[in-house]
Amino acid sequence: MSPTGGRPRDPAIGAAVLAATIELLREDGYTGFALEKAAVRAGTTKAAIRRRWPVRQRLVIDALASVLVTPPTPDTHCTRCDLQQSVELLAEALDTRLPQGVLAPLVAECAADPELHRHLLTALVEPSRSAAEVAVRRAVDRGDLRPDTDPGLVVDLFASVVYQRALLGTAPLDRAAARRLTDLLLRGVAVDFDRLVEISRLPAAHRHPQSTTRS
Amino acid sequence: MSPTGGRPRDPAIGAAVLAATIELLREDGYTGFALEKAAVRAGTTKAAIRRRWPVRQRLVIDALASVLVTPPTPDTHCTRCDLQQSVELLAEALDTRLPQGVLAPLVAECAADPELHRHLLTALVEPSRSAAEVAVRRAVDRGDLRPDTDPGLVVDLFASVVYQRALLGTAPLDRAAARRLTDLLLRGVAVDFDRLVEISRLPAAHRHPQSTTRS
Amino acid sequence: MSPTGGRPRDPAIGAAVLAATIELLREDGYTGFALEKAAVRAGTTKAAIRRRWPVRQRLVIDALASVLVTPPTPDTHCTRCDLQQSVELLAEALDTRLPQGVLAPLVAECAADPELHRHLLTALVEPSRSAAEVAVRRAVDRGDLRPDTDPGLVVDLFASVVYQRALLGTAPLDRAAARRLTDLLLRGVAVDFDRLVEISRLPAAHRHPQSTTRS
Amino acid sequence: MSPTGGRPRDPAIGAAVLAATIELLREDGYTGFALEKAAVRAGTTKAAIRRRWPVRQRLVIDALASVLVTPPTPDTHCTRCDLQQSVELLAEALDTRLPQGVLAPLVAECAADPELHRHLLTALVEPSRSAAEVAVRRAVDRGDLRPDTDPGLVVDLFASVVYQRALLGTAPLDRAAARRLTDLLLRGVAVDFDRLVEISRLPAAHRHPQSTTRS
DNA sequence: CCATAACCGAGACGGTACGTCGCGTCTTGAT
DNA sequence: ATCAAGACGCGACGTACCGTCTCGGTTATGG
Structure with a gap:
């Protein structure tokens, strides 16, 4: 698997390319990103880049992963605070650290290739979720959340709201919004x-508008 | 603004272009979409398309809007059912009717131009949310949901989870998932x-691991 | 065949490209010739060139043809002089007007494609031969050359000696060499x-070394 | 000059490379020939080839020389036959043994470097001419050709016509053509x-169309 | 009634990036 | 010193779209 002979790769090149990629994504967005520019900016050539990342999406994924670090949510013994902060940290990671408008087209392009898609999930998505998931699980263990809570689903809700806000360009989740969401x-x-569950189990004929208001 | 004289536009061309656009988006994805291919497929030319949609993104938005219709959620007098169905209808609209992996890069590209972004929101996003929002508002009026409920936030949660599922390729929200989410x-x-609110208002020093478990 | 509609081609571009091609061939030789350089020098782009010459060899052929003009050999009523001058004019055309070391690789590359090869012959070779062929034919008509003379074969000899001299880099056929060749x-x-013909018809056994010297 | 110590060169590599080079030239032509392919085909590497032939043209020259052998023209005591056969042998060597369309671009590329050019002449051109030159010289010695005959010029004519025929793709000099040329x-x-010489020495004014026909 | 004006088809125009390929050089570790 | 392996900077290749433009011809209405 690993090459035995041959000139070893210059490790500086890989790092320079990743840095240049981030810069260019920040400047030109995803569609404006050109491999040739990245090569020039990194002081190397297209061929050298292709040797490391034969597929351009891999390069972008790795570049994003190199800047996307989500710190673990600190344990304040206050479930409400922990969860709020988890959302805020998640939002901050996606909105601030990542270049704007890159993640969306990247994910879309990766959707076709399963391997690419998997790499994207493990390299970018999972790490950013894990901090929040730890916090949720902690709250369950502490007895603050119902024992049958699915941490994954809760984090899904956190993450997807953050994602959609960033994606659709609505205001980037401030502290108040994080509180409203958490609560x-x-x-x-x-x-x-x-009572709602009870009603949903009745046959449709027995439901009346007034019946939902408890007598 | 509107031209007074001159040869009127052939209305068939606009429709043919929209149809061709949808087909091509479905086949080649967003980045693979080429104006020239659309012209050929629609049996016309680039120029004729440009006359109607000077900006390519507008064309894509209008094409998507032409296929994205979210039917109103029927009122079953069962809040739980209504909400579940709202989620399912939303998921179905986004997952089934729209070509895969188009919305994301489109939104990203529109992020720069405010006018474009607004058009996208009003033409695509709002309509698909409105049905769900009506259902939520109905449930509040019915007294099933607390009166201080923010319908927009609830729909945000519905929509964003649907969106993220579709986007990140996790299973496309089946009936059971919709139920779990709703509940x-x-x-x-x-x-x-x-009690959690209470704790969150204490100074940090007074919180202890055991204190969260009610005696 | 000829395009009915569409923006007409700018004729200046074609001319500029031919001129640039000649210049570059003269500077860098055939293998050093790059389409991109030609585009830059002509103040246009590769695509515009490809529209006119989809095959690069065609461009080179046409460029060479644009500078290779062999003036008709003047009739001096002196066969010996006419032929000498034909050779000299031919040599001058190939050695002076054409860039050095271009014709040879060009011909070699065209050998594979019959159509290309035919174009090369008609556009470059035939014109340069015709002047000499006229002169030879005139000499036959005048009665100076035997009536059974094949003008094509004679011109072949002229042309090929000139060509080989140019090709193999031996001194470029000066006036004295032209005279020796003609004579x-x-x-x-x-x-x-x-007598040689007679001998060649004898059976091999009857030929003796001494027999070739007339008694 | 010659290395004293170190691992000795594997003599098999040189031969394998020459053979591979000939094969590839025959398959892909001169411009399609790539050093890397030759290395793979010969079961070795670019570096090993470069050690032996730092300049690629040298490799091609040596490869061609390895297959271009012109047998001496046998002496049949018939000058006409000998010369005919010289032409035929020359044609056969150039047309059959050498890969098509390689010599021309090779010569063109070597034209720049004098040393390379000299090597090409001595390694390829001279040997193929020598057999014919011997035959011509023999005919002069025998008294069949005029004593002032320049053997080099005669061979030049033979060789160049053969070369041009092969090069320009006219029929590859069959037996009849060889006879016509020789005769x-x-x-x-x-x-x-x-008489033609006489006329050429007259002042131009004294030449008349009718004067060339002897009374 | 016919001129004006916008439409339509076709296609050339200058750009820009793509992904591939070969060059000639250099750097390893091992024989 | 040679060998296999392969990275390196360089630069051209041919392809594909972009967004713009220039045509000749067509089709409505308004002076």
């Missing part, structure tokens, strides 16, 4: 959940 | 929400 | 041609 | 050579 997930929106 | 939002995950 | 062809080298 | 050179084309 909504903690508390739920139903006035009486059990 | 989670209705019921919340906290064992005792008020 | 050799006019006079022949045999002491007694008829 | 033309032996006999000349002038009806009365001495």
